[in-house]
Amino acid sequence: MKKNLAQYLLKYILFAVVAMMVVAGPGMAAERLAVKASIANLRSGPGSKYEVLWQVEKYHPLLIIEKKKSWYKIKDFEGDMAWIHNSLLGKINGVITIKAKCNVRSKPDKTGKILFTVERGVPFKVLKRNGNWIRIEHADGEIGWIYNSLVW
Numbered sequence: 001m002k003k004n005l006a007q008y009l010l011k012y013i014l015f016a017v018v019a020m021m022v023v024a025g026p027g028m029a030a031e032r033l034a035v036k037a038s039i040a041n042l043r044s045g046p047g048s049k050y051e052v053l054w055q056v057e058k059y060h061p062l063l064i065i066e067k068k069k070s071w072y073k074i075k076d077f078e079g080d081m082a083w084i085h086n087s088l089l090g091k092i093n094g095v096i097t098i099k100a101k102c103n104v105r106s107k108p109d110k111t112g113k114i115l116f117t118v119e120r121g122v123p124f125k126v127l128k129r130n131g132n133w134i135r136i137e138h139a140d141g142e143i144g145w146i147y148n149s150l151v152w
Contacts, residue, residue, distance in 0.1 A: 034094030042082035046071035104144035108133030
């Protein structure tokens with residue numbers, strides 16, 4: 001009986017390790033950074049000679065998938081991948097809205113006054129957390145509270 005439990009636990013641990021490697025890539029844990037520049041180019045390859053695929057705003061969170069010298073291969077909240085120069089990223093706790101309409105409120109409660117509403121894909125810096133609520137700041141200086149399930 002004990003042998004079966006040990007085998008089960010070993011299989012479970014191995015499965016968890018393999019799953020983490022698939023998500024993060026070989027040899028590294030997924031690191032989440034955010035854009036610190038006003039606007040950043042996301043490119044098709046690791047260099048400035050590669051095509052710009054799209055641009056993102058300040059505080060846009062990105063998962064680091066691979067590192068090649070000073071270039072990082074990233075994955076965004078939609079699962080899209082591209083390359084970005086590491087000088088454009090910082091250890092900023094960023095989130096991005098994932099719903100079509102997200103209310104940002106005056107306090108961490110559904111009764112809080114709606115200060116403004118944003119669409120899907122708007123990045124924010126996290127200032128603090130209070131239960132399921134996050135105090136956020138947009139690059140333009142607007143601050144408020146958003147419910148955790150509305151962001152990635």
